[in-house]
Amino acid sequence: MSESVIVIGGGGHAKVVIDCIRKAGDRAVGILDDALEMGTMVSDVPVLGKIDAFKSYREHKFIIAIGNNAFRRELSKKMDVRWYTAIHPSAILSAYASIDEGTVVAPRAVVNAGASIGRHCIINTGAIIEHDCAIGSFSHISPAAALAGGVTVGEETQIGIGASVKNRLAICQRCTVGAGAVVVKSIDEEGVYAGVPARRIK
Ligand SMILES: CC(C)(COP(=O)(O)OP(=O)(O)OC[C@H]1O[C@@H](n2cnc3c(N)ncnc32)[C@H](O)[C@@H]1OP(=O)(O)O)[C@@H](O)C(=O)NCCC(=O)NCCS
Known part of the structure; x- marks a missing residue:
């Protein structure tokens, strides 16, 4: 049976999430966003109100479509709802991988055998999560980033677009x-790392 889903956040990432929901055969029925006027359309999904209004929509599942990792964590703590996991049908998921609730796996991402993905993560377009990787909750693996086998990523970490991580490293x-x-x-150590090879810049 198809699921009906309320999307939290109506920015660019929400458009990707709406596509994932649709292509999975489910329905995005509305958006809650504190910065958008009620009635605004995001793709073809209407903004129904502010995030606090979630209590009126408990019959639906929810997904947080906001790129800020810390904000996803905060909201997920406040909202006692059923979470939807959005997996685009063009993503390739091993039968031996696990994906926790609230996570988004965008088009053409690959999650290979033995990998585990935490709650409310974003595995973005074309990202590669190789075998036996472990991604902590609320993390974001950006488009076309590639993690080699056995990499672990802690919670609330972002791996930037097109970045690569050598096998068996821990971040x-x-x-x-x-x-x-x-x-x-x-x-x-927590911080901002960039370059080839990556070094701490902040
Ligand atoms: C690394 C990053 C987080 C730094 O952002 P920031 O804290 O705002 O840093 P700044 O833009 O002030 O840059 C600081 C310095 O690092 C350099 N720098 C920034 N990003 C860099 C990168 N990706 N690689 C190499 N050097 C980089 C800048 O050129 C600057 O150098 P300078 O001091 O010699 O001028 C950001 O540039 C980045 O790469 N973000 C990832 C974005 C992304 O993947 N988005 C995907 C969304 S789906």
Whole structure:
């Protein structure tokens, strides 16, 4: 049976999430967003009100379509709802991978055998999560980023667009790895890392 889903957030990422919901055969019935006027359309989904209005829509499932990792964590703590997991049908998921609730797996992402993805993560367009990787909750693997086998990523970390991480490395929680970076050593301090090879810049 198809599911009906309320999308939290109406920005660019929400458009990708709406596509994932539709292509999975489910229905995005409305958006809740604090910055958009009621009635605004995002793709063809109407804004129904502010985020606090979620209590009126408990018959639906919810997904947080907001790129900010810390904000997804905060909202998920406040909202006692049933979470939807959005997986685009063009994504390739191993039968031996696990994906927790609230996560988005965007078009053409690959999640290989033995990988585990936490809650409310974003595995963005064309990202590659190789075998035996473990991605902490609320993290974001940006488009075309590639994690080699056995990489672990802590919670609330963002791996930037097109970045690569060598096999079996560990990246700690609340880090940002910049666009196009190549991570060749484990990262065990929170911060911003960029370049080839990646070094701490902030
Ligand atoms: C790394 C990043 C987080 C830094 O952002 P920031 O904190 O605002 O840093 P700034 O733009 O002030 O840049 C600081 C310095 O790092 C350099 N820098 C920034 N991003 C870099 C990158 N990806 N690779 C190499 N150097 C980078 C800048 O050129 C600047 O150098 P300078 O001091 O010599 O001028 C950001 O540039 C980035 O790459 N974000 C990832 C975006 C992304 O993947 N989005 C996907 C969304 S779906």
